[in-house]
Amino acid sequence: MARAATTTDAFNAVSEPRRRQIIDAVAAGERSVGDLVILLGLPQPLVSKHLRVLREVGLVAARDQGRQRLYRLNGVALKPIYDWVKDFEGLWSERFARMDSVLAELAQVTPESTQDGDHDDR
Amino acid sequence: MARAATTTDAFNAVSEPRRRQIIDAVAAGERSVGDLVILLGLPQPLVSKHLRVLREVGLVAARDQGRQRLYRLNGVALKPIYDWVKDFEGLWSERFARMDSVLAELAQVTPESTQDGDHDDR
DNA sequence: TTGACACATGCCCATATGGGCATATGATTG
C-alpha cells in the first residue's frame, strides 16, 4: 500500500500547509471559496480540492448562499490531534527545562549512573 | 509536484499512525529497534524506515549501545504541531460549549438575525 | 432564454509513498 489517503483522518488532512492556512482562515469566520482563493493566492480548482479533503475529514462544513459556498471550521475535528500532542507539552515547557537543570546538578553530586560508556547521535 | 515528502516537517512525519506509536513508545524511555519491532508488531525493516523518517525530522535521536541502537524522543520537535493546534482548543472545551448555549438563548430572546434564509451542508 | 458568475470535477503527469523481500554493514562472541 502507498501512503494513507489524505482523507483518512485529521492528521493526514492537516499535513498540507495550504490546508492548514485554509483552516486558519476559516477559523476567523465563514469564507467563500473566492475569499480563500484570494487569501491563499492559489488557483480556484486547487482551493476547491483542498476544501474537499477538509470536508471529507469533517474539518470544515459549508452552506450555500446564492452562488457562493461559505465554508466554516468544525473545530472538534481537530481534537484528536490536540489530544495526542498535548501530552508532550511538558517536554519543552520551562518547568521541564528547569527540572532538567536540577537533574543535571544531581548528576554532578552523585556521578554514579554517569557511566554512559559511549554515546552518539544520528 | 506530488504530496510533500514525509520528511518535510513534523506534520507530515506524524501523519503516519505507526510513527505516532513509535513516538509514544519512545516517549516513555529509550527503546531499541528490536523493542519497537516487538511493541508494534511490524517487520524490522519497516520499523527502521519509520525511524529514519522520524530522525530526519528531528523527532527522535539515537545512540549506539553495543550492537543495539537506542532511540529516544526529542519532544521539542512536536512543538510546532502543538503551537498550531492549541489555538483551537477552545472550540470544543466545555467553556465554549456553555457559551454556545448562552448564544442560543440570546437568539431566542432576540430572533432578529435568525434570518438564515437557507442553510445546508456539504 | 441567454450570458456571466462561483464552484466543483475530470483527466493527465511526476513524484514519493508504505510495504515486502533480500542483502549490506557493524558489533560481539567463540
Added chain:
DNA sequence: CAATCATATGCCCATATGGGCATGTGTCAA
C-alpha cells in the same frame, strides 16, 4: 577469523498525491 546478532539499505510495486488545465453544474441578472 568465522558465525551470529542488531540494524540499515536497496530494489520493486501499487497507490494516491498536488498541481495544471478544461469543462461541467448551478445560480443570478438582463
